[in-house]
Amino acid sequence: xxxxxxxxxxxxxxxxxxxxxxxALLAAGLVVRGIGQDPLHAFGAMLQGALxxxxxxxYTLYYTTSFIFTGLAVAVAFHGGLFNIGGEGQATxxxxxxxxxxxxxxxxxxxxLLPMLVIAAALFGMAWALVPAWLQAWRGSHIVITTxxxxxxxxxxxxxxxxxxxxxIGDMAVESADFSDAARMPALHELAARFGLELPSSPLNLSFxxxxxxxxFVWWFLWKSGAxxxxxxxxxxxxxxxxxxxxxxYQILLAMALSGALAGLVGVNEISGVQGKLTLDFVAGAxxxxxxxxxxxxxxxxxIVLASLLFGVLYQGGAEVSFDIPDFSREMVVTAQGLIxxxxxxxxxxxxxLFARLYARFKRHG
Amino acid sequence: MDELLIGSLVASTLRLSTPLLLCALAGLVSERSGVVDLSLEGKMLSAAFAAGAVGAVTHSAMLGIAAxxxxxxxISLVHGFACxxxxxDQVVSGVAINMxxxxxxxxxxxxxxxxxxxTPPVDEAVRLRGLWARFAEPTAGDWIGxxxxxxxxxxxxxxxxxxxxxxxxxxxxxxxxxxxxxxAVGENPAMVDAAGLSVPxxxxxxxxxxxxxxxxxxxxxxxxxxxxxxxxxxAGRGYIALAAMIFGKWRPxxxxxxxxxxxxxxxxxxxxxxxxLPAVLGGGEVPVQLIxxxxxxxxxxxxxxFIGQAHPPKALGLPYVKER
Numbered sequence: 001x002x003x004x005x006x007x008x009x010x011x012x013x014x015x016x017x018x019x020x021x022x023x024a025l026l027a028a029g030l031v032v033r034g035i036g037q038d039p040l041h042a043f044g045a046m047l048q049g050a051l052x053x054x055x056x057x058x059y060t061l062y063y064t065t066s067f068i069f070t071g072l073a074v075a076v077a078f079h080g081g082l083f084n085i086g087g088e089g090q091a092t093x094x095x096x097x098x099x100x101x102x103x104x105x106x107x108x109x110x111x112x113l114l115p116m117l118v119i120a121a122a123l124f125g126m127a128w129a130l131v132p133a134w135l136q137a138w139r140g141s142h143i144v145i146t147t148x149x150x151x152x153x154x155x156x157x158x159x160x161x162x163x164x165x166x167x168x169i170g171d172m173a174v175e176s177a178d179f180s181d182a183a184r185m186p187a188l189h190e191l192a193a194r195f196g197l198e199l200p201s202s203p204l205n206l207s208f209x210x211x212x213x214x215x216x217f218v219w220w221f222l223w224k225s226g227a228x229x230x231x232x233x234x235x236x237x238x239x240x241x242x243x244x245x246x247x248x249x250y251q252i253l254l255a256m257a258l259s260g261a262l263a264g265l266v267g268v269n270e271i272s273g274v275q276g277k278l279t280l281d282f283v284a285g286a287x288x289x290x291x292x293x294x295x296x297x298x299x300x301x302x303x304i305v306l307a308s309l310l311f312g313v314l315y316q317g318g319a320e321v322s323f324d325i326p327d328f329s330r331e332m333v334v335t336a337q338g339l340i341x342x343x344x345x346x347x348x349x350x351x352x353x354l355f356a357r358l359y360a361r362f363k364r365h366g
Numbered sequence: 367m368d369e370l371l372i373g374s375l376v377a378s379t380l381r382l383s384t385p386l387l388l389c390a391l392a393g394l395v396s397e398r399s400g401v402v403d404l405s406l407e408g409k410m411l412s413a414a415f416a417a418g419a420v421g422a423v424t425h426s427a428m429l430g431i432a433a434x435x436x437x438x439x440x441i442s443l444v445h446g447f448a449c450x451x452x453x454x455d456q457v458v459s460g461v462a463i464n465m466x467x468x469x470x471x472x473x474x475x476x477x478x479x480x481x482x483x484x485t486p487p488v489d490e491a492v493r494l495r496g497l498w499a500r501f502a503e504p505t506a507g508d509w510i511g512x513x514x515x516x517x518x519x520x521x522x523x524x525x526x527x528x529x530x531x532x533x534x535x536x537x538x539x540x541x542x543x544x545x546x547x548x549x550a551v552g553e554n555p556a557m558v559d560a561a562g563l564s565v566p567x568x569x570x571x572x573x574x575x576x577x578x579x580x581x582x583x584x585x586x587x588x589x590x591x592x593x594x595x596x597x598x599x600x601a602g603r604g605y606i607a608l609a610a611m612i613f614g615k616w617r618p619x620x621x622x623x624x625x626x627x628x629x630x631x632x633x634x635x636x637x638x639x640x641x642x643l644p645a646v647l648g649g650g651e652v653p654v655q656l657i658x659x660x661x662x663x664x665x666x667x668x669x670x671x672f673i674g675q676a677h678p679p680k681a682l683g684l685p686y687v688k689e690r
Contacts, residue, residue, distance in 0.1 A: 031470065035477035083457055131666075141669030142678070144404075144457055145612060148605060149662040156659035164653070291461055331472035331483070331597075338465025346448040346459035 011355055013298055019351060020344040021296070021310075027343065028336040035327050042321055042328060049320025050313040056320065058189070058202025064305075064312035065204070065269045066091075068211040070290025071308055072218050073263035075299035079222055080255025081235035086132060086147030087263040088287030089154030090125040094264025095271040096158060097124030099166065099176055099278035102183035102271075110182040117183060117272050118210065118265065125264015126257045128154060133256030137249040143256075151287070159280065166278060176278035185273040205273035207265070214262060215301040221258070231255050263287060285334070292337055295345040311337065369512040373504035375633055376517030381591065383629030384528045385410065385583045389607030390614070390621050391528075391535050392579035396442075398539060398616060399572030400552035400681040404460025405445060406580060407604025408467030413438040413584020415471040418485035418595030419478065427492045427589055434588075435581030441467070442577035443570075450569045453685035464604075472597045487593040494522035494590040524586045529622070531579070536618040538575075548572055552679035555686040565686045583607075609665040615676045628661040 007016075029039035050060045070087040077084035084090075097120035105113060132146035159174075166176040185206050189199040222228040233241040234251040242248055270282045289311055296310065297303030318333035389406045396403040413434035421430030441463055448454040472483040479485055496502055501520040504512035539545040551558045551568045559565050588595050610628055614621025635657040642651060668676055 031473065035473060085457070085461065135666070135670050139670045141666075141671070144402075145608070146666055146669055148404075149609065149666045152602060152605065152662045153659055153666075156655045156662075160653060160655035163655070164651075288461065288465065291458070292465075295458065327473075327477045329472065329476060331469040331476075333469070335466055335469030335473055338462050338467075338469055341458060341465060342444075342448070342462035346454040346462050347452060349454065350448075350452045 007352065007356055007359065011359060016348070016352060016355060017296065017298070017344060019355075020348055021340060023351075024340040024343040025336070027339045028332075031335060031339075032328070032332070037325055037327060042325060045321045045324050046317030047313070048317075049324075050317035053200075055200035055202050056316060058200065058204040059319075060309070060312040060316040061208055062203040062205070062269070062274070062312075063315040064308045065208045065211045065273075066266045066286040067289050067293050067308035067311050068215060068304060069262050069265045069269070070286050071293030071297060071304040072214055072290075072301065073259045074290045074294035075297070075301075075304060076218060076222070076231075076262060077255050077259040078294060078299050079228075079235045080231045080251055080259075081238065082133075082136070082252065082255055082259075083144050084129065084147055084256065084259045084263075085144055085291065086129060086150050086154075086260075086287070087266075087290045088283050088285070089147070089151035090128045090260040090263035091266035091270075091283040091287050092151075092154040092158050093128040094121035094125040094267030095278060095282055096161065096267070097121045097264065098183075098267045098271045099179075102179040103166070103176065106180040106183075108182060110186075113180075113182045114185060114272070117185075118268055121264045121267040121272075122261035123264070125267070126261040129256040129260025129263070130253065133253050136256075137252040155281075158278075162278060162280060174280050178277050179272070183272060184276055185268060187273070203274045205269065207269035207273045210265065210268065212305075214265065215305055218258075218262070219301045227254065263290070289337060292341045292345070295341060295348075369509045370504045370506055373512030373516040375630075375637065376513060377504075377520055378633040378636070379626065379630040380518070380521060380525055381629075382632045383625045384525045385586050385591070385603055386607045386610055386628055387528045387532070387622060387625040388579050388583035388586065389604055390611040390625055391531055391618065392576040392583070393608055393611045394614075394616055394618065394621055395535060395539075395548070395572050395579070396576040397611065397682055398552045398679055399548050399569050400555060400679055400684065400686070401445070401449060401569055401573060402456040402460065402683045403445070403576060404457055404608065405441065405463035405467075405604075406607050407600055407602065408460075408464035409438045409441050409577065409580035410584045410587070410604050410607075411471055411598070411600045412441060412467045413581045414587045414599060415475060415485070415584075415595045416581075417585040418488065418588040419475070421488040421492050421589060422479075422486045422594070425489050425492055427488075427494060430488070430492070430589060431582070431585045434585040435578055438581035438584065439574055439577030442573040442580075446566075446570050446573045449685065450566050450573075453687070456683055456685075468598060471595070475595065475597070483597040485588075485595040488589065492589065493593060494524055494586075496520045496522055497526075522590050524582060524590055527582070528586075532618050532622045539618070544568075544571065549679075551686075552681055555681050559686070559688060565688075606661050609661050612676055612678075613661075613665050613668055616678060627664075631657055631660050 032039040032042050050056050073087050074084055098117045101117055101120040132143050132150055135141040135146050136143040162174050168177045187205045189201050192199045230246045231251050231254060233246055234248045238248045266286055271278060293304055293307040293311055296307035314333050314336060321328045389410055393403050393406050416437040417430040417434040420433035445459050448459040449456045475483040475485060498519050501515035504516040539549055547563055547568055551565055555565045606628055610624040611621050613624035635654050638652045639654055
């Protein structure tokens, strides 16, 4: 910025993102209008489908869970000065870790197996992020490109293992064998039933609690721990941090390790929580949604939870609306998500000068 | 038998390389001017949709290509508006464009044509045909006819245009004044600015060439390779093109060689589906996924500096701020 804009904090982190979100939703509304549907009707049906019933809320929070993991992953890397586009691949590897562990220890009881699955998901995601991190830190290759390549490599690895090794012999579907019951992350409606509470069934499972715990951990790590301070120091100014005795290379490794581990936990939600077996393409774009979530949430855990809820509502609501309006499909949600990334991310500062001028005028008169 | 195999392998390598090459050249021009372009995939997909939709409705290949180029150029303008004019994050903008393209092409396609996102196939007459029809199939026993005729001369005009454009882009960048300025703005924009030239204007110029090339790539997918647009038909080719551009170290001729290599891997993996490995390698099925993943793997190895260093343009990804 050649001219630093004089904006108060509430405009910068409150009004401006909401304004950009409004423009993005307006653009999405125009698209809905363009295909001959009523945007307000679609929007209402969307909110109704996502939040209007207990079952709908369950689905919304299930989507939210995955988005919190990938959003946190992007945010942690961002605080270390890195753009991790590899959430998709790291999440795929996380699911692979869950599947291999679950299939290797079918006889273990749930209290032992479930923590192992979580750790396996985190470790596999971490490993997939560490290679690009090492290449960035020691070989100078750009992390954006390498993480993109690792998305494709992760997807290919998943297909290869499923087709050639994990698919039960004679099965046509490209899926692994079903896990033992102990390897299933308990669904919330099942837990509630144990306490005599009747909830409609939804894919929402205990991973949601894990996601919230991850938020608290990331907040503590980044802003309350010495290690997080170093990581943020490298992220905001690698040279100054180096001068202060922090080796940037190890911080890059740390940031990506944590980022990959968080993305890997998507595997717990999808594979252990919902599918109960390893499938193809189970990440379904959640890694990319994480970029949108982190942008909207301003890389802060609280913002990320709110943004994940927003995208959870979009995904669940969009799925419901598509039953109602045939032309309204999952792709409409992808379009809206892209528009949000465009207006609230890439064009985030387009309206900033306007707000700065308005604010300056307001202050002079008021 | 072998001449048939080699001939058709050469032919399909060239055909599969063409969209990669057009896209990789598009990325190359943009990145040499200092603008990161991750949106090759999205532009190619949108262009393919435009070509398919307009080609099917107007029954004209020229109008289809024109629509594809216009759409791709408009997307380039959006990218430029976000990243050059307003100095937004180039990576974020690229990701956003890819998402919007993946969604919007299907939304509009469903609504306009009611075929689940597909466009109706374009007329046979609209499709781009091989220039020399007598080489359309390789002939057994005729080595020259199969390999040179079918392999090299059986293609439609866009294939030859794509390979001619390698020379065109090279000439533009290395031998013309705008090309020199375009490269300078990617290495040291402050110097270009000091010389009295507009940095944004040069970057927009690069982005327009980028749009033109992406438009041709998208047209090729619909008018030559397939007969209609189908959802997500680019299937990651935009990213492979990006990888080819990096593999070619941001230079036209090496980029072409990388595209040919990746095109060959693609052609070979289609042919080797279900084939058995030679006994030396332990028999068993050829791991097709490995061959398909090779472009990405090779690019990572290159980026790691194990196949010579790749030096991106110095000002790549940095928005230019004019000092006051």
